[in-house]
Amino acid sequence: MEAALGRPAGLPLDNNENVVEALEVTKRFGKTPALRGVNLQVKRGEVHVIAGHNGAGKSTLFKIIIGLIRRDSGSLKVLGVDPSAPSWRKLVRYIGYVPEDASPYERLTGYEYLRFFARLYARDPSEVEEMVKVGVNIAGLSDRDLRRKAGEYSNGMKRRLLIARALMHRPLLVLLDEPTNGLDVFSAHEVRTMIKSLSRTGVTFVIATHNMAEAEYLADRVTFMAYGKSLFAGSPKEARESFGAENLEEAFVKAVKSYEDRGD
Ligand SMILES: Nc1ncnc2c1ncn2[C@@H]1O[C@H](COP(=O)(O)OP(=O)(O)OP(=O)(O)O)[C@@H](O)[C@H]1O
Numbered sequence: 001m002e003a004a005l006g007r008p009a010g011l012p013l014d015n016n017e018n019v020v021e022a023l024e025v026t027k028r029f030g031k032t033p034a035l036r037g038v039n040l041q042v043k044r045g046e047v048h049v050i051a052g053h054n055g056a057g058k059s060t061l062f063k064i065i066i067g068l069i070r071r072d073s074g075s076l077k078v079l080g081v082d083p084s085a086p087s088w089r090k091l092v093r094y095i096g097y098v099p100e101d102a103s104p105y106e107r108l109t110g111y112e113y114l115r116f117f118a119r120l121y122a123r124d125p126s127e128v129e130e131m132v133k134v135g136v137n138i139a140g141l142s143d144r145d146l147r148r149k150a151g152e153y154s155n156g157m158k159r160r161l162l163i164a165r166a167l168m169h170r171p172l173l174v175l176l177d178e179p180t181n182g183l184d185v186f187s188a189h190e191v192r193t194m195i196k197s198l199s200r201t202g203v204t205f206v207i208a209t210h211n212m213a214e215a216e217y218l219a220d221r222v223t224f225m226a227y228g229k230s231l232f233a234g235s236p237k238e239a240r241e242s243f244g245a246e247n248l249e250e251a252f253v254k255a256v257k258s259y260e261d262r263g264d
Helices: 058-065 086-094 110-121 127-139 155-167 185-199 212-218 236-242 248-262
Strands: 020-029 032-042 047-052 073-078 095-098 173-177 204-209 221-226 229-234
Touching: 020 058, 032 047, 032 058, 032 221, 047 058, 047 185, 047 212, 058 073, 058 173, 058 204, 086 095, 095 155, 110 127, 110 155, 127 155, 155 173, 155 185, 185 204, 185 212, 204 212, 212 248, 221 236, 221 248, 229 236, 229 248, 236 248
Parallel strands: 032 229, 047 204, 047 221, 095 173, 173 204
Antiparallel strands: 020 032, 020 073, 221 229
């Protein structure tokens, strides 16, 4: 998947540089401190899960990473560039993002939806059909379903379409915010399996979730977040070993308890 549709000439990212490098990032909304010092290192080609409770700051961090909102302090490089720098705009097309509350345009059919975004992403009209083909492949929906309006889709089908839209332009980095939230067990399983298989194509994924079983299943590495801080980063195995835990859920709970006990 990495090779086809135009790679940026001279992408400002060294081969061994992290795709995301965040150091002590902070962000306040008025009096609410959303991020109070977040460190995040995402390596090339990994599935990096940001696991945290409701309100931990995961969505805020995502919005800062893609340049939708600005951090207050700390340093950040994504694909080698600071998202608050003017040169960032050129790199946005190498990112795929599905926000937590995203929904496809309900009046468009699946095909129309993919074509609409392909036209936005394509730098040359000849790329459009190729992108739609990639999107159709990723969505894994039948031809019949792709001719139906997205408003008639199940939540699982909508999520597949959204993820296909986020990946059809062959981004280098894909951010998925709570990709299985609100899905039943079958649809959630389908979406996780889809992410796992797409990750084998070399795309780097950052996935936010509060579902620790999901984190355990998907993550090459995980960052625990609580109260706007990053508390731990490592592989799921390292997390279990560091906190003497049977599973990631227990490791997360212990990490948060120990943070609370320290009273930082
Ligand atoms: N636009 C905003 N205005 C004011 N406060 C905000 C805004 N966005 C987020 N916050 C606050 O910042 C904190 C972090 O929110 P954020 O949505 O980033 O957390 P989250 O980890 O994504 O939560 P969830 O898992 O519930 O989606 C919360 O206290 C939230 O209320």
